[in-house]
Amino acid sequence: MLLGPSLVLSAILFSIGVAGVMLRRNAIILFMCVELMLNAVNLSFVALSTAHGFTGQVMVFFVMTVAAAEAAVGLAIILAIFRHTKSVDLKTMNLLQG
Amino acid sequence: MNPSWIWLTIALPFIGFLVNGALALAKPEAKRVVAIVGPGVLLAAFAVAVGIFAGLWGNPPDQPLVFPLWAWIGAGGLEINLALQVDQLSLVMLLVVTGVGSLIHIFSVGYMVADPGFARFFAYLNLFMVFMLILILGSSLPVLFVGWEGVGLCSYLLIGFWYQEKANADAGKKAFIVNRIGDFGALVAMFILFWSLGTLEFAEIATLAPTTLAVGGATVTAATLFLFLGCAGKSAQIPLYVWLPDAMAGPTPVSALIHAATMVTAGVYLVARTSVLFAMAPLSSAVVAGVGALTAIFAATIGLRQYDIKKVLAYSTVSQLGYMFLGVGSAAYTAGVFHLVTHAFFKALLFLGSGSVIHAMHHAYHATHSHDDAQDIRNMGGLKRYLPTTFILMLLATLAIAGIPPFSGFFSKDEILASAFGRGAEHPIYYLFWALGAAAALLTAFYMMRMMAMTFWGENRTGATEREHLHEAPMVMTGPLIVLGVLSVIGGVINLPAFWPTPPHHGLERWLEPVLAPAARLMPVQIPHGATEYALIGAAILIAVVGLVAGYRTTLAKPITAAQQAPEEVGFAKVLFHKYYIDELYHSLIVRPLVGISRFVLWRFVDQGVIDGAGVNGSAGLMKSLGWLGTRLQSGQLGFYVIVFLVGAVWLLHSVIR
Amino acid sequence: MTEFVFYTLAAAAVLSALLCIVQKNPVPSALWLVSTMFALAGIYVLLNAQFIAAMQVLVYAGAVMVLFLFVIMLLNLGHASETDRKRGPVVLVAVLLAAGIAAALFAVRDTSVASLAARVGAPEVASSPLAALPGAGRVQSAEAFTNPIASIARPMFETYLVPFELTSVLLLAAAVGAVVLAKRKL
Numbered sequence: 001m002l003l004g005p006s007l008v009l010s011a012i013l014f015s016i017g018v019a020g021v022m023l024r025r026n027a028i029i030l031f032m033c034v035e036l037m038l039n040a041v042n043l044s045f046v047a048l049s050t051a052h053g054f055t056g057q058v059m060v061f062f063v064m065t066v067a068a069a070e071a072a073v074g075l076a077i078i079l080a081i082f083r084h085t086k087s088v089d090l091k092t093m094n095l096l097q098g
Numbered sequence: 099m100n101p102s103w104i105w106l107t108i109a110l111p112f113i114g115f116l117v118n119g120a121l122a123l124a125k126p127e128a129k130r131v132v133a134i135v136g137p138g139v140l141l142a143a144f145a146v147a148v149g150i151f152a153g154l155w156g157n158p159p160d161q162p163l164v165f166p167l168w169a170w171i172g173a174g175g176l177e178i179n180l181a182l183q184v185d186q187l188s189l190v191m192l193l194v195v196t197g198v199g200s201l202i203h204i205f206s207v208g209y210m211v212a213d214p215g216f217a218r219f220f221a222y223l224n225l226f227m228v229f230m231l232i233l234i235l236g237s238s239l240p241v242l243f244v245g246w247e248g249v250g251l252c253s254y255l256l257i258g259f260w261y262q263e264k265a266n267a268d269a270g271k272k273a274f275i276v277n278r279i280g281d282f283g284a285l286v287a288m289f290i291l292f293w294s295l296g297t298l299e300f301a302e303i304a305t306l307a308p309t310t311l312a313v314g315g316a317t318v319t320a321a322t323l324f325l326f327l328g329c330a331g332k333s334a335q336i337p338l339y340v341w342l343p344d345a346m347a348g349p350t351p352v353s354a355l356i357h358a359a360t361m362v363t364a365g366v367y368l369v370a371r372t373s374v375l376f377a378m379a380p381l382s383s384a385v386v387a388g389v390g391a392l393t394a395i396f397a398a399t400i401g402l403r404q405y406d407i408k409k410v411l412a413y414s415t416v417s418q419l420g421y422m423f424l425g426v427g428s429a430a431y432t433a434g435v436f437h438l439v440t441h442a443f444f445k446a447l448l449f450l451g452s453g454s455v456i457h458a459m460h461h462a463y464h465a466t467h468s469h470d471d472a473q474d475i476r477n478m479g480g481l482k483r484y485l486p487t488t489f490i491l492m493l494l495a496t497l498a499i500a501g502i503p504p505f506s507g508f509f510s511k512d513e514i515l516a517s518a519f520g521r522g523a524e525h526p527i528y529y530l531f532w533a534l535g536a537a538a539a540l541l542t543a544f545y546m547m548r549m550m551a552m553t554f555w556g557e558n559r560t561g562a563t564e565r566e567h568l569h570e571a572p573m574v575m576t577g578p579l580i581v582l583g584v585l586s587v588i589g590g591v592i593n594l595p596a597f598w599p600t601p602p603h604h605g606l607e608r609w610l611e612p613v614l615a616p617a618a619r620l621m622p623v624q625i626p627h628g629a630t631e632y633a634l635i636g637a638a639i640l641i642a643v644v645g646l647v648a649g650y651r652t653t654l655a656k657p658i659t660a661a662q663q664a665p666e667e668v669g670f671a672k673v674l675f676h677k678y679y680i681d682e683l684y685h686s687l688i689v690r691p692l693v694g695i696s697r698f699v700l701w702r703f704v705d706q707g708v709i710d711g712a713g714v715n716g717s718a719g720l721m722k723s724l725g726w727l728g729t730r731l732q733s734g735q736l737g738f739y740v741i742v743f744l745v746g747a748v749w750l751l752h753s754v755i756r
Numbered sequence: 757m758t759e760f761v762f763y764t765l766a767a768a769a770v771l772s773a774l775l776c777i778v779q780k781n782p783v784p785s786a787l788w789l790v791s792t793m794f795a796l797a798g799i800y801v802l803l804n805a806q807f808i809a810a811m812q813v814l815v816y817a818g819a820v821m822v823l824f825l826f827v828i829m830l831l832n833l834g835h836a837s838e839t840d841r842k843r844g845p846v847v848l849v850a851v852l853l854a855a856g857i858a859a860a861l862f863a864v865r866d867t868s869v870a871s872l873a874a875r876v877g878a879p880e881v882a883s884s885p886l887a888a889l890p891g892a893g894r895v896q897s898a899e900a901f902t903n904p905i906a907s908i909a910r911p912m913f914e915t916y917l918v919p920f921e922l923t924s925v926l927l928l929a930a931a932v933g934a935v936v937l938a939k940r941k942l
Contacts, residue, residue: 016776017773065923
């Protein structure tokens with residue numbers, strides 16, 4: 001059975017995504033890290049579906065849909081911000097600073 | 099008429115209040131409507147009262163008839179209905195209040211018609227009647243207290259009716275504040291009664307108290323003493339009488355209605371209403387009688403040296419209220435209520451008569467643009483030629499208040515003094531109270547005759563040109579005076595003593611018997627009989643005659659100078675003229691320390707320092723510092739937010755799986 | 757054999773992911789992510805989820821990552837930036853936090869949902885949502901091995917029909933939103 005190792009792999013990939021979010025300032029790379037985390041979650045779903053039925057795979061399908069929508073909207077936002085600040089660096093995105 | 103219609107007597111003046119109040123706000127010049135609605139609702143209420151009285155005349159109820167209107171307060175063991183109580187005592191009060199009130203309302207139409215605040219005046223007056231009737235008809239202490247506070251409010255509004263002058267507004271405030279002290283006592287009494295008896299209904303108190311509480315015990319004594327503090331405030335007894343003379347700043351009909359006939363007698367009514375409790379507390383009864391006797395003599399002495407016609411009558415009212423308390427304090431509740439009724443007649447007449455005099459004086463001075471004091475009796479004199487009707491009626495009232503038989507005041511005053519004397523057999527201190535009361539009777543006859551003599555006899559001092567403008571008041575004013583005059587003369591018929599040759603004897607006493615029987619069982623009225631009784635009556639008549647004659651002769655013995663040229667008073671007369679400097683004493687002993695503490699401790703330190711400084715600004719400053727810390731968290735750096743969020747997430751995860 | 761392939765793909769996935777987050781330049785970073793996704797697609801096949809594997813390649817590696825690359829190139833971001841990668845103590849914090857999350861996930865991998873729910877004090881463990889799901893507890897049947905597409909289609913078009921249709925609304929909204937946001941002037 002590959003369930004246990006798959007979950008471990010999922011955890012590692014998720015942590016790598018988390019570390020990426022914390023270590024980078026490029027908004028596009030941050031987005032890619034979020035995609036990485038989503039993929040890790042997907043892996044968990046698929047792995048668990050071997051033990052708990054196909055519902056997990058349906059969930060993966062939904063996650064993919066949401067991820068695609070998120071990427072489209074998120075990248076559009078980055079595009080708009082880039083037009084405004086000529087940068088995708090998070091340091092420049094501090095208009096809401098208190 | 100069925101007694102369940104009793105609510106109408108309250109609803110009618112309330113409708114009048116709404117109509118007149120709306121007119122006062124929207125259309126103050128509609129005086130004709132006000133003049134019809136204002137007295138009209140009162141006459142209708144009086145008619146209802148008479149109807150109910152007539153219905154119960156043949157078969158008076160053994161138990162009070164209680165008509166609950168709606169549930170008012172329900173909290174734990176405390177359940178209070180807004181209920182009206184009809185029994186013999188409240189019926190007597192109802193008739194007096196609506197009857198005398200109607201007459202005064204009619205009089206006011208003539209007296210106030212030139213005033214721009216005509217509609218407002220009648221709105222207040224009708225509202226006062228609403229609260230006065232709630233006070234009388236309430237079946238429990240809290241309902242009574244609603245009326246009690248309401249009449250205080252209306253009294254405040256009406257004393258300061260001409261609020262453009264600061265003195266009038268101040269007098270209103272003084273009345274309100276002094277009454278607060280008494281109200282505190284009434285509240286404490288209510289707390290004690292609820293705590294010890296678990297009820298505040300009069301009927302239940304009357305049945306529960308004798309079985310639950312110890313006669314002469316601390317509880318009942320404390321409750322009645324606090325209750326009496328409330329009565330002393332409302333009914334202007336020592337030491338809380340100071341507001342009543344100042345209350346004369348209001349229009350004269352107000353003085354007649356509120357500060358002579360009805361509201362100030364509420365204290366006497368309350369003592370009679372809770373007579374069971376007072377009968378159970380001999381100490382409290384003695385205090386009531388003592389304070390009453392002291393007030394009677396004290397106020398009477400001040401009345402000797404007052405020159406404002408209304409001030410004389412005000413101190414006379416304080417003094418007469420003292421008599422009533424002497425009566426109820428001597429367990430002669432019937433006599434107290436009797437004197438309340440007769441006093442309502444003759445004192446209302448005296449006040450309205452003085453109003454008629456002031457009305458004439460005011461017109462005279464107004465016509466000649468003089469600024470002399472229209473209320474100072476030194477400026478009057480010889481007015482019987484110009485105001486014959488008023489003169490005759492006021493003379494009748496003076497004879498009544500002095501206690502000349504067969505006028506009404508003679509019977510009631512005599513019964514009070516006799517009861518006090520009779521009680522002296524058991525408690526000798528009551529002999530002292532009787533002596534004070536008798537001395538006060540002498541002074542009463544004296545100062546009343548002095549006032550009458552200075553006003554109506556002798557040379558006229560108004561002024562040569564002003565004299566031409568003095569004239570009798572219109573019929574709308576003299577009419578009520580005549581009715582009150584008749585009542586003052588024959589009012590004694592409601593409770594004739596046994597020695598009087600013609601029946602009906604003891605009418606009021608027999609009528610009130612079901613209400614006062616529980617108290618009478620505990621502390622019976624003791625009226626001396628036989629030779630002692632006749633001696634007392636003879637002494638009382640002698641005192642009255644001597645007082646009247648002395649008052650007349652000494653006043654007219656030497657010429658009186660008008661107010662502006664009057665010399666400064668000297669010696670004890672000066673002390674009396676300045677009312678024993680009691681106001682100044684209160685001012686320096688109570689008011690100034692209170693103001694000082696308020697200003698320097700409460701305002702500068704507590705309010706500005708603690709509440710504003712530590713409380714308001716302190717909490718604002720704390721929030722500001724916390725907010726500053728919050729803004730440090732809001733760095734705007736997404737990376738920082740992510741880290742903070744993840745720290746939280748990791749901590750949460752580990753705390754779950756641990 | 758299966759284990760060997762799995763571990764090879766797993767190593768590739770982890771390595772590609774690490775390279776993805778440490779690359780200075782966004783373009784190789786995106787390409788390494790694509791590599792991770794391919795590796796995951798292989799693992800999905802091993803886990804008997806062929807349909808998901810196909811979707812992974814088509815949607816993620818194909819569509820989404822191409823979109824990323826498009827944006828990178830559109831904005832001309834294909835070069836290293838000095839301020840992009842953080843330095844100093846924040847790196848240590850990040851690594852520690854990532855390790856903490858990994859440790860937490862390791863700790864729960866063998867734990868049943870029921871026992872987790874009991875640990876946090878959640879009520880009604882027996883009727884937890886997972887237990888009520890269609891096909892719950894049913895280990896993959898023979899049919900699943902012979903016809904995996906049908907196996908996934910049944911829950912998707914029966915139980916989850918409404919959410920499935922709603923995803924189309926979501927995608928439409930995302931498309932409209934993206935156009936509105938990205939266009940200079942409408």
